[in-house]
Amino acid sequence: MASMPVLLLLLFFFMLFTLEEATHTTTENNNSSVIPLGSWLSPKGENTSWPSRSGHFAFGFYPQGSGFAVGIWLVSPSENTTTVVWTANRDDPAVSSKSMLNLTKQGLLLQKGKGDSANNIDSGDSESVYMASMLDSGNLVLYDEDSSVVWQSFDHPTDTILGGQNLTSEDGLISSKFKSDHSRGCFYLIMQNDGNLVAYPLYNRFSDLDAYWAPDSWNLAYQPYQLSLNIQGFLCLDGSGDRLCLYDINKNRKKSHSNTTSIYRATLDIDGNFRLYEHQFHFEQGTNTTTTSSHLEMLWQAMNDTCQVKGFCGLNSYCTSNMSGDAVCKCYPGFIPSKTKSVPIDCVQKHSKDDCESSEDRTLLYNFTHFENMHWGGVPYSAIPMMMKMEACEKDCRQDCGCGGAIYTNGNCHKYRLPLIYGRFQNDSSSTGSVALLKTPSTISIISPPTSNDTNMPKPKVVFDKKKNLIMILSLTLGVVSLICLVITTSIFFTYRHQVNRYAMLSESEKLGFTEECSLSSFSFEELSKSTGGFSEEIGRGSFGAVYKGKIGDNNRSIAVKRLEERIADEGEREFRAEITAIARTHHRNLVKLIGFCIEGSNKLLVYEFVSKGSLANVLFEGEVKLSWKERMKLALDVARGILYLHEECEVRIIHCNINPQNILMDESWTAKISDFGLARLSKRGHSRTKAEEDGISRYLAPEWQKEDASVSVKADIYSFGVVLLEIICCRRSIEMTDISSADEILFSSWVYQCFASGQLNKLITHDEKDVDWKILERMVKVGLWCVQDHQSLRPTIKNVILMLEGLKDIPVPPSPARLLE
Numbered sequence: 071m072a073s074m075p076v077l078l079l080l081l082f083f084f085m086l087f088t089l090e091e092a093t094h095t096t097t098e099n100n101n102s103s104v105i106p107l108g109s110w111l112s113p114k115g116e117n118t119s120w121p122s123r124s125g126h127f128a129f130g131f132y133p134q135g136s137g138f139a140v141g142i143w144l145v146s147p148s149e150n151t152t153t154v155v156w157t158a159n160r161d162d163p164a165v166s167s168k169s170m171l172n173l174t175k176q177g178l179l180l181q182k183g184k185g186d187s188a189n190n191i192d193s194g195d196s197e198s199v200y201m202a203s204m205l206d207s208g209n210l211v212l213y214d215e216d217s218s219v220v221w222q223s224f225d226h227p228t229d230t231i232l233g234g235q236n237l238t239s240e241d242g243l244i245s246s247k248f249k250s251d252h253s254r255g256c257f258y259l260i261m262q263n264d265g266n267l268v269a270y271p272l273y274n275r276f277s278d279l280d281a282y283w284a285p286d287s288w289n290l291a292y293q294p295y296q297l298s299l300n301i302q303g304f305l306c307l308d309g310s311g312d313r314l315c316l317y318d319i320n321k322n323r324k325k326s327h328s329n330t331t332s333i334y335r336a337t338l339d340i341d342g343n344f345r346l347y348e349h350q351f352h353f354e355q356g357t358n359t360t361t362t363s364s365h366l367e368m369l370w371q372a373m374n375d376t377c378q379v380k381g382f383c384g385l386n387s388y389c390t391s392n393m394s395g396d397a398v399c400k401c402y403p404g405f406i407p408s409k410t411k412s413v414p415i416d417c418v419q420k421h422s423k424d425d426c427e428s429s430e431d432r433t434l435l436y437n438f439t440h441f442e443n444m445h446w447g448g449v450p451y452s453a454i455p456m457m458m459k460m461e462a463c464e465k466d467c468r469q470d471c472g473c474g475g476a477i478y479t480n481g482n483c484h485k486y487r488l489p490l491i492y493g494r495f496q497n498d499s500s501s502t503g504s505v506a507l508l509k510t511p512s513t514i515s516i517i518s519p520p521t522s523n524d525t526n527m528p529k530p531k532v533v534f535d536k537k538k539n540l541i542m543i544l545s546l547t548l549g550v551v552s553l554i555c556l557v558i559t560t561s562i563f564f565t566y567r568h569q570v571n572r573y574a575m576l577s578e579s580e581k582l583g584f585t586e587e588c589s590l591s592s593f594s595f596e597e598l599s600k601s602t603g604g605f606s607e608e609i610g611r612g613s614f615g616a617v618y619k620g621k622i623g624d625n626n627r628s629i630a631v632k633r634l635e636e637r638i639a640d641e642g643e644r645e646f647r648a649e650i651t652a653i654a655r656t657h658h659r660n661l662v663k664l665i666g667f668c669i670e671g672s673n674k675l676l677v678y679e680f681v682s683k684g685s686l687a688n689v690l691f692e693g694e695v696k697l698s699w700k701e702r703m704k705l706a707l708d709v710a711r712g713i714l715y716l717h718e719e720c721e722v723r724i725i726h727c728n729i730n731p732q733n734i735l736m737d738e739s740w741t742a743k744i745s746d747f748g749l750a751r752l753s754k755r756g757h758s759r760t761k762a763e764e765d766g767i768s769r770y771l772a773p774e775w776q777k778e779d780a781s782v783s784v785k786a787d788i789y790s791f792g793v794v795l796l797e798i799i800c801c802r803r804s805i806e807m808t809d810i811s812s813a814d815e816i817l818f819s820s821w822v823y824q825c826f827a828s829g830q831l832n833k834l835i836t837h838d839e840k841d842v843d844w845k846i847l848e849r850m851v852k853v854g855l856w857c858v859q860d861h862q863s864l865r866p867t868i869k870n871v872i873l874m875l876e877g878l879k880d881i882p883v884p885p886s887p888a889r890l891l892e
């Protein structure tokens with residue numbers, strides 16, 4: 071009994087505590103920071119800025135260039151510096167000292183000079199502004215009469231997010247141009263709606279190959295929907311159930327001082343690196359004054375080596391670190407900084423005239439400079455595989471007028487055209503043995519590189535440097551090279567004839583996706599035969615061939631091996647490689663990942679990651695798993711996001727052409743993953759049509775696909791998705807409708823439409839189903855019906871499908887799917 075009062079007491083304290091916390095959070099909207107209508111600022115007037123209550127932030131005019139810009143900044147008293155965290159209309163030119171900023175009913179109006187008309191600075195378009203407030207969090211908010219937010223600067227980030235601010239879907243940060251100029255710079259960090267946070271060079275942002283940083287959130291059960299920085303300094307990717315913290319302040323916390331407050335900000339800096347900073351404000355109570363000192367600390371950065379930032383250096387230049395450890399850009403030998411003052415600075419060839427084409431003897435025209443462990447971006451235009459000597463690679467590039475240089479790695483010679491991009495040294499051990507061979511005109515003397523004590527920085531070395539011995543060396547080298555080539559060719563041909571394919575490498579296999587480990591492996595048929603136990607365990611059979619389970623590697627990683635049928639395999643090897651290269655570049659959580667391949671004669675196999683929970687067909691039609699409506703919606707969205715990636719986000723648009731529940735697979739965490747994409751082009755249309763009929767999957771094919779001559783667009787996939795979506799709702803095969811009596815109801819989509827039109831959605835679900843979420847059901851049915859319209863142009867794009875499913879876009883009432891079909 072004695073515990074009762076203690077419990078009550080605890081409860082009391084708890085209530086006190088929570089009450090205090092509640093009042094603490096509301097003081098932010100305290101009237102002392104209220105800016106009433108009619109207030110105005112000017113750079114030289116009585117008021118140049120509106121400070122927040124704490125005085126840490128201010129909104130107003132700050133000097134930029136020869137004039138002023140309008141923005142929000144953070145004041146650091148002891149360093150007497152300000153840090154701009156937000157800028158209005160950042161790309162506009164600076165305004166004069168005669169300009170004026172008024173808070174009016176229409177928002178914030180900026181008048182650039184006397185007599186000029188006033189323009190709304192990007193603060194919404196409403197007539198309802200009642201007051202504004204500069205909050206202590208650094209957020210400038212405009213309220214209407216009901217104190218609801220009309221506009222806030224937190225919703226329009228520029229290069230920084232502050233504590234309490236989130237970066238949500240499709241929102242991004244764009245770095246500033248210079249420290250003193252906050253107009254848009256070169257780099258872009260975006261929270262993609264596929265859940266990836268990715269950094270790109272701003273003007274090259276649509277290819278995975280250009281991405282230079284993306285935190286690995288693959289082990290999260292739910293895809294992240296935002297990047298958040300909270301006021302305690304946690305920088306995290308939030309999924310709906312869990313999150314991944316890029317910086318966890320609890321793990322890194324040093325002693326925190328009392329009388330110290332901290333303000334956190336995460337900024338995409340001008341060098342393209344994303345960093346988290348802490349501004350500490352320390353208060354000291356003197357006898358008659360309070361002094362405030364501040365201290366700035368960088369807590370975390372995305373990359374320790376700024377040279378990893380693609381686009382940090384301009385064209386034809388490479389990134390290296392100077393003696394103080396900072397990243398610097400240098401032109402390659404034979405190149406000089408371009409006269410156009412671009413940022414970053416591009417380099418151009420010193421001698422533009424080049425008589426390569428007309429020259430008989432190209433051996434005399436070029437020298438090569440070697441850079442050890444150098445890596446180049448972009449895609450080589452030619453990859454000569456297999457046991458080539460470096461001299462042969464050099465020779466090949468020298469003879470080829472289009473060749474600007476080559477990367478030589480373990481017998482492979484990858485040739486690149488000018489301009490060379492993203493050049494940098496790779497220090498990790500994985501890249502040892504690769505040498506960049508840079509072709510330079512021989513008439514110029516190569517400046518020897520600055521002598522550096524830094525052993526990390528490889529020194530370029532000049533290959534030929536003695537004029538006297540030149541001819542001799544050349545002919546000797548040539549002879550030796552030819553001899554070596556001959557020997558190698560012969561030995562390969564005779565001794566390793568059957569193994570040749572083992573060494574065949576894809577041209578881009580070195581650099582696919584974000585990380586170096588993403589490379590595609592080439593397997594021998596024997597290896598795969600062994601790892602699958604002689605193709606004993608068949609786990610599925612798709613339209614392109616049977617799939618077997620296997621294990622590879624020291625850690626017995628499970629794989630799924632797809633053995634392509636001969637009708638597909640008879641396609642040429644070159645086409646086949648091109649297709650799998652495209653497949654291998656895809657990188658998305660809703661797509662099954664390709665690990666490797668094997669080509670040996672007519673045996674063509676693809677090796678995929680093993681996805682453990684089987685296909686959607688099993689889930690839907692075997693009926694062992696009961697799906698809730700939320701789960702069904704998640705499933706549909708997973709598939710749709712996979713398709714969105716294929717259609718709009720990956721480098722080469724991929725039309726799947728064969729979406730059906732058999733090739734939608736479920737992984738451990740019940741995330742749906744699409745497989746078999748990218749293979750459609752390998753098989754002839756007629757083939758796949760008849761094959762689809764045999765397999766009973768023709769119902770997923772769009773009407774135009776079934777016609778011989780019509781061209782096929784992404785809308786064919788939308789149709790297939792629509793049928794799958796309707797099946798996810800009904801959980802049964804679209805042609806096995808037990809309840810259907812009359813013959814004209816056989817067409818699944820028409821039947822669903824009739825149920826919908828007559829308001830009998832209950833007919834679509836099985837009788838024993840409880841807890842039906844009718845809202846989700848109706849939304850899915852409407853979207854499904856739009857997708858299965860016979861007329862291609864009526865079907866929505868996959869992007870709109872997602873918006874409609876998510877409830878972010880209104881769904882009009884769909885017409886009958888077959889209305890336009892005669």
Ligand SMILES: *[C@@H]1O[C@H](CO)[C@@H](O)[C@H](O)[C@H]1NC(C)=O
Pocket residue numbers: 099100101
């Ligand atoms: C601010 O002032 C207005 C009117 O003066 C008042 O209605 C409102 O309650 C005040 N808000 C706070 C948070 O004090």
Ligand SMILES: *[C@@H]1O[C@H](CO)[C@@H](O)[C@H](O)[C@H]1NC(C)=O
Pocket residue numbers: 097100101102
């Ligand atoms: C604003 O908040 C401070 C501290 O919380 C308080 O002292 C002050 O009275 C408040 N002012 C108004 C007008 O509510």
Ligand SMILES: *[C@@H]1O[C@H](CO)[C@@H](O)[C@H](O)[C@H]1NC(C)=O
Pocket residue numbers: 108109110111116117
């Ligand atoms: C300037 O600020 C003061 C106090 O912050 C205020 O009383 C005054 O009205 C302001 N002047 C203008 C022109 O907004």
Ligand SMILES: *[C@@H]1O[C@H](CO)[C@@H](O)[C@H](O)[C@H]1NC(C)=O
Pocket residue numbers: 150
């Ligand atoms: C801060 O800088 C301003 C002008 O830039 C100057 O007037 C002021 O004295 C400086 N304050 C301190 C504490 O250095």
Ligand SMILES: *[C@@H]1O[C@H](CO)[C@@H](O)[C@H](O)[C@H]1NC(C)=O
Pocket residue numbers: 110170171172174179181188
């Ligand atoms: C801004 O306010 C000032 C002072 O009240 C006024 O002279 C000026 O005309 C106003 N400008 C606009 C565009 O409302």
Ligand SMILES: *[C@@H]1O[C@H](CO)[C@@H](O)[C@H](O)[C@H]1NC(C)=O
Pocket residue numbers: 224234235236298308
């Ligand atoms: C940011 O996200 C958190 C949830 O993660 C939410 O509580 C908060 O209100 C969001 N902040 C803003 C400004 O939207």
Ligand SMILES: *[C@@H]1O[C@H](CO)[C@@H](O)[C@H](O)[C@H]1NC(C)=O
Pocket residue numbers: 327328329353354355
């Ligand atoms: C914090 O400030 C109070 C008075 O404002 C002072 O008594 C105390 O010693 C300070 N604490 C520290 C750690 O500076």
Ligand SMILES: *[C@@H]1O[C@H](CO)[C@@H](O)[C@H](O)[C@H]1NC(C)=O
Pocket residue numbers: 357358359
């Ligand atoms: C206040 O500050 C002044 C100047 O720094 C100093 O001379 C004085 O002793 C301090 N104390 C009081 C009580 O004024």
Ligand SMILES: *[C@@H]1O[C@H](CO)[C@@H](O)[C@H](O)[C@H]1NC(C)=O
Pocket residue numbers: 371372373374
């Ligand atoms: C950068 O260096 C720090 C300290 O050496 C280390 O803790 C951190 O993991 C490194 N970050 C990356 C991305 O390598």
Ligand SMILES: *[C@@H]1O[C@H](CO)[C@@H](O)[C@H](O)[C@H]1NC(C)=O
Pocket residue numbers: 392393394395396397398
């Ligand atoms: C290294 O580069 C940085 C940035 O360009 C520069 O500020 C620094 O002075 C350089 N250090 C040396 C030793 O060259």
Ligand SMILES: *[C@@H]1O[C@H](CO)[C@@H](O)[C@H](O)[C@H]1NC(C)=O
Pocket residue numbers: 433434435436437512513514515516532534535536537540
């Ligand atoms: C290579 O460069 C050197 C100068 O470093 C030059 O003397 C030589 O002629 C060049 N080689 C050829 C083949 O032109």
Ligand SMILES: *[C@@H]1O[C@H](CO)[C@@H](O)[C@H](O)[C@H]1NC(C)=O
Pocket residue numbers: 521522523
């Ligand atoms: C660095 O190089 C300079 C000149 O190249 C040399 O004088 C100096 O001794 C070197 N320092 C070290 C630490 O090797």
